[in-house]
Amino acid sequence: MRRGLAGAAAAVAVAVALALSGCSGASGGGASDQASPSPTASATDTLQGEITVFAAASLTSTFTEIADVFEKAHPNVTVTLNFAGSSALVTQLSEGAAADVFASADQANMTKAQDASLVSGDPVLFASNTLEIAVPPGNPAGITSFADLAAGAKPGLNLVICAPQVPCGAATQTVAKALGVTLAPVSEESAVTDVLGKVASGEADAGVVYRTDVQGAGDSVAGIPFDEASTAVNRYPIAVLAGSKAPEVAAAFVAFVTGAEGQAVLSAAGFGAD
Numbered sequence: 001m002r003r004g005l006a007g008a009a010a011a012v013a014v015a016v017a018l019a020l021s022g023c024s025g026a027s028g029g030g031a032s033d034q035a036s037p038s039p040t041a042s043a044t045d046t047l048q049g050e051i052t053v054f055a056a057a058s059l060t061s062t063f064t065e066i067a068d069v070f071e072k073a074h075p076n077v078t079v080t081l082n083f084a085g086s087s088a089l090v091t092q093l094s095e096g097a098a099a100d101v102f103a104s105a106d107q108a109n110m111t112k113a114q115d116a117s118l119v120s121g122d123p124v125l126f127a128s129n130t131l132e133i134a135v136p137p138g139n140p141a142g143i144t145s146f147a148d149l150a151a152g153a154k155p156g157l158n159l160v161i162c163a164p165q166v167p168c169g170a171a172t173q174t175v176a177k178a179l180g181v182t183l184a185p186v187s188e189e190s191a192v193t194d195v196l197g198k199v200a201s202g203e204a205d206a207g208v209v210y211r212t213d214v215q216g217a218g219d220s221v222a223g224i225p226f227d228e229a230s231t232a233v234n235r236y237p238i239a240v241l242a243g244s245k246a247p248e249v250a251a252a253f254v255a256f257v258t259g260a261e262g263q264a265v266l267s268a269a270g271f272g273a274d
Contacts, residue, residue: 048076
């Protein structure tokens with residue numbers, strides 16, 4: 001049976017993402033369910049043990065589903081999930097948090113984990129994602145492009161973005177720099193799910209998130225794609241951690257994510273190939 005960690009960051013990320021994905025085609029009873037396999041546990045399956053997976057907040061819905069499918073295929077395995085911004089997860093791991101697998105929303109934070117000798121073997125790229133502007137239904141601020149988010153372009157605009165150390169924040173700043181745009185957000189969040197939550201609740205007029213977040217939010221937000229997002233494509237690596245107490249199970253989970261079953265879930269949620 002899958003379990004979730006009780007940490008505050010994990011709880012907030014899970015609660016926001018699952019609440020927003022209730023009517024989504026990317027989780028729960030939506031499109032990803034249709035695309036996902038329904039494996040039958042093998043009578044000879046010998047894989048057993050417990051693993052903790054640290055995953056980027058933008059993976060909340062997909063990894064929750066992948067973990068469920070993985071456990072059905074391996075009934076003697078328990079997967080505990082911890083979601084937060086990738087930079088926060090690296091900090092937790094560096095401070096001694098016990099985990100078996102790390103899935104980052106960018107390569108920079110995986111490199112930090114490697115430099116701290118937290119990773120076993122070579123990380124594997126398993127997905128990609130690009131940015132999209134999220135606005136409340138009806139787009140009351142009339143946002144049509146990334147340039148509309150520039151300071152002074154829309155007086156009184158309440159813009160929310162991810163903090164620079166978070167992958168979605170770093171990507172946002174890359175786009176802004178490429179366009180020569182200065183942003184003046186009213187807040188910078190530690191996880192992309194927090195940005196999405198503020199837009200969906202009406203606290204913000206616009207937020208820069210991933211396209212998968214917009215898709216997963218269903219009718220609670222509207223998405224404004226922009227061509228310049230191609231200048232900041234985030235690629236997601238996953239790796240077994242050096243401190244894993246169940247390396248065989250951890251490696252099997254990584255293989256599952258990168259294999260046909262995991263890729264079907266990710267594709268249905270809007271993630272690109274690595």
